[in-house]
Amino acid sequence: xxxxxxxxxxxxQLLTDAYQHASAVFQCMVAATVIxxxxxIVAYRTEWGASLATTATSTILTIPSLAMIGLLxxxxxxxxxxxxxxxxxxxxxxxxxxxxxGLRGVDPSLVDAATGIxxxxxxxxxxxxxxxxxxxxxxxxxxxxxxxxxIAAIAAYASGPGLGNEIFRGIGSLGSKNAxxxxxxxxxxxxxxxLLFDAAYVLIGRLTISRGIRA
Amino acid sequence: MPxxxxxxxxxxxxxxxxxxxxxxxxxxxxAVDNVSMEIKAGEIVIFVGPSGCGKSTTLKMIxxxxxxxxxxxxxxxxxxxxxxxVKLRRKVGYAIQSAGLFPHMTVAQxxxxxxxxxxxxxxxxxxxxxELLDLVGLDPGEFHGRYPRQxxxxxxxxxxxxxxxxxxxxxxxxxxxxxxxxxxxRDHLQDELIRxxxxxxxxxxxVTHDFDEAIKIGDRIAVLREHxxxxxxxxxxxxxxxPADDFVSGFVGAGAALKRLNLTRVRDVEITDYPxxxxxxxxxxxxxxxxxxxxxxxxxxxxxxxxxxWLRRGDLMRARGSLARAGTLVSDTVTRDATLRDALEAxxxxxxxxxxxTGRRGEYEGVVDMETLINSVHELLEADxxxxxxxxxxxxELRSAQTHAEQEGAEGGSKA
Ligand SMILES: Nc1ncnc2c1ncn2[C@@H]1O[C@H](COP(=O)(O)OP(=O)(O)O)[C@@H](O)[C@H]1O
Ligand SMILES: [Mg+2]
Numbered sequence: 001x002x003x004x005x006x007x008x009x010x011x012x013q014l015l016t017d018a019y020q021h022a023s024a025v026f027q028c029m030v031a032a033t034v035i036x037x038x039x040x041i042v043a044y045r046t047e048w049g050a051s052l053a054t055t056a057t058s059t060i061l062t063i064p065s066l067a068m069i070g071l072l073x074x075x076x077x078x079x080x081x082x083x084x085x086x087x088x089x090x091x092x093x094x095x096x097x098x099x100x101x102g103l104r105g106v107d108p109s110l111v112d113a114a115t116g117i118x119x120x121x122x123x124x125x126x127x128x129x130x131x132x133x134x135x136x137x138x139x140x141x142x143x144x145x146x147x148x149x150x151i152a153a154i155a156a157y158a159s160g161p162g163l164g165n166e167i168f169r170g171i172g173s174l175g176s177k178n179a180x181x182x183x184x185x186x187x188x189x190x191x192x193x194x195l196l197f198d199a200a201y202v203l204i205g206r207l208t209i210s211r212g213i214r215a
Numbered sequence: 216m217p218x219x220x221x222x223x224x225x226x227x228x229x230x231x232x233x234x235x236x237x238x239x240x241x242x243x244x245x246a247v248d249n250v251s252m253e254i255k256a257g258e259i260v261i262f263v264g265p266s267g268c269g270k271s272t273t274l275k276m277i278x279x280x281x282x283x284x285x286x287x288x289x290x291x292x293x294x295x296x297x298x299x300x301v302k303l304r305r306k307v308g309y310a311i312q313s314a315g316l317f318p319h320m321t322v323a324q325x326x327x328x329x330x331x332x333x334x335x336x337x338x339x340x341x342x343x344x345x346e347l348l349d350l351v352g353l354d355p356g357e358f359h360g361r362y363p364r365q366x367x368x369x370x371x372x373x374x375x376x377x378x379x380x381x382x383x384x385x386x387x388x389x390x391x392x393x394x395x396x397x398x399x400x401r402d403h404l405q406d407e408l409i410r411x412x413x414x415x416x417x418x419x420x421x422v423t424h425d426f427d428e429a430i431k432i433g434d435r436i437a438v439l440r441e442h443x444x445x446x447x448x449x450x451x452x453x454x455x456x457x458p459a460d461d462f463v464s465g466f467v468g469a470g471a472a473l474k475r476l477n478l479t480r481v482r483d484v485e486i487t488d489y490p491x492x493x494x495x496x497x498x499x500x501x502x503x504x505x506x507x508x509x510x511x512x513x514x515x516x517x518x519x520x521x522x523x524x525w526l527r528r529g530d531l532m533r534a535r536g537s538l539a540r541a542g543t544l545v546s547d548t549v550t551r552d553a554t555l556r557d558a559l560e561a562x563x564x565x566x567x568x569x570x571x572x573t574g575r576r577g578e579y580e581g582v583v584d585m586e587t588l589i590n591s592v593h594e595l596l597e598a599d600x601x602x603x604x605x606x607x608x609x610x611x612e613l614r615s616a617q618t619h620a621e622q623e624g625a626e627g628g629s630k631a
Contacts, residue, residue, distance in 0.1 A: 109311060109312070109313060109315050110315055110317060110318075112280065112311065112315065113309070113311055113315030113316075113317075114317070115280055115304070116275075116278060116280055116304060116309035116311070116315075116388075117304065117305075117308075117309055117328060117329050117378065117379070118301055118302075118303075118304035118305035118329060118332060119301070119328075119332070120301050123332070127317075127328075128317055131319045132317075132318070132319060210318075210319035210320070210362075211362060212318045212319045212320065212321070212362030212363060212364060213318050213319045213364075
């Protein structure tokens with residue numbers, strides 16, 4: 001069976017895997033974004049807060065993904081939970097770092113002006129600081145997403161969802177007639193998903209970054 | 216609900232600073248040390264002084280962007296030292312250098328911010344934005360939807376002023392608002408601020424390190440030295456003609472007489488009427504006026520009544536009766552709001568030593584010439600000199616009265 005025949009034979013399964021892969025990455029990205037931006041907001045004002053947040057999230061990234069999932073299985077069991085937790089944790093660093101950089105990059109005279117015309121702290125954050133820090137934050141989200149696309153494949157190790165299953169099955173049956181097709185299909189699927197997500201981010205950028213600050 | 220407009224807008228409130236002090240954490244010397252002053256409702260007070268003397272710190276304590284470490288602040292008689300700072304700031308307009316416009320919002324959104332926060336209805340905000348753009352000399356239709364980066368520095372500054380005025384606050388704080396624009400634009404913005412203030416009568420506290428700017432727009436000037444100590448707090452005239460000490464005279468700088476010209480405006484001097492004709496007048500009529508008028512020159516106005524050309528006897532003959540070729544184009548005009556310095560400049564560069572005065576839309580109103588200017592300046596300086604003498608006299612009397620009282624007091628003390 002050549003690769004194309006394999007694809008047409010198995011397209012139902014592949015589409016399901018791809019959908020689950022995308023869905024897992026998307027949901028983890030939403031969680032990582034919310035948590036990462038919140039950490040950034042809490043941390044950016046002080047020097048020590050900022051370095052603590054950056055160091056902590058980059059330490060997470062140094063843990064090999066297989067080890068991380070391996071460590072999570074005894075705690076939360078197999079399946080979706082270890083995948084979601086691991087992916088969310090891995091996704092944090094670029095978002096936290098870019099949130100801090102972005103929030104710190106806001107011109108202090110604008111913060112002064114915002115306070116001076118009578119904005120409360122929350123209003124200043126929501127109306128002025130976050131919108132101005134949004135382009136670098138969005139870049140962080142993009143980088144995170146690309147990273148998670150690859151890492152999500154490891155989830156199959158813990159019986160998680162996604163295209164990783166395809167790859168793991170292939171690796172597990174190396175030498176059999178479909179092994180290479182399986183690995184290839186899984187990998188290509190991930191690359192295509194990554195490109196689609198990236199295109200979506202370009203669109204999101206267009207829609208959410210004010211024309212006044214768009215490059 | 217009545218729309219706020221220049222006609223019945225909120226006018227200024229008094230500001231009292233009472234022993235206001237600021238010591239920044241980690242520094243031993245106070246940045247602002249025990250400053251007391253009373254600012255009257257509706258006046259423009261300028262804080263002027265060298266860089267780092269504490270002008271901004273003093274100003275920012277008025278809207279509590281910086282919390283004082285000592286002293287009280289009262290606005291319109293109400294003690295605001297402990298009031299909710301967010302509420303306070305919505306009643307105090309604030310404009311800063313480089314305008315501080317939010318780049319991700321349009322001009323209209325920037326201006327609408329404060330009214331929105333204050334909870335105005337949509338329609339009223341919309342009308343207010345248009346009104347304010349108009350007030351600061353920007354065409355609402357054109358500028359409404361633009362982003363700050365699509366504006367020149369001067370236009371941004373105008374929007375900054377409009378935003379500061381948006382909720383019609385009685386008090387306006389301005390921290391070197393025109394510090395970052397080129398000199399010509401700055402001059403225009405200063406003129407505009409003076410015009411605005413004529414309509415609005417807000418209480419304005421304006422920080423600058425430029426003494427010329429201070430005398431141009433201030434009703435009163437507080438010359439500040441280190442720790443925001445007040446070296447002199449008086450009218451521009453008094454400071455120019457009677458500086459309190461060497462620090463102030465050093466700050467006033469050379470050329471006090473020339474600077475005095477900045478304090479008087481064309482509307483304060485005699486504007487002479489000049490024989491005029493318009494482009495629509497028949498040629499014969501123009502000849503007659505030229506011959507009939509006492510002077511040997513008349514002013515030709517264009518179709519909208521604006522000065523167009525100076526016509527001398529003979530000009531028309533030489534140009535064979537063609538108005539298009541005859542005469543000299545009017546190169547420079549001044550308005551009644553221009554300072555005498557501007558007028559003098561225009562007169563000096565004009566080869567015949569006169570300049571046409573125009574109204575708001577550029578229409579002809581009269582002419583000022585060299586002789587009028589020189590006479591006015593002489594009168595002004597003489598009046599200033601007399602004022603200064605009188606002022607000194609009063610001071611001396613006050614001092615001798617004080618010494619007298621002290622001596623009596625000392626005697627009383629020794630008896631006890
Ligand atoms: N946030 C701050 N922390 C510590 N010191 C400050 C702060 N802001 C200003 N200063 C100091 O206070 C003094 C007055 O500053 P400022 O009011 O900005 O002066 P000006 O506006 O007249 O140039 C300066 O010596 C300055 O270094
Ligand atoms: Mg300053």
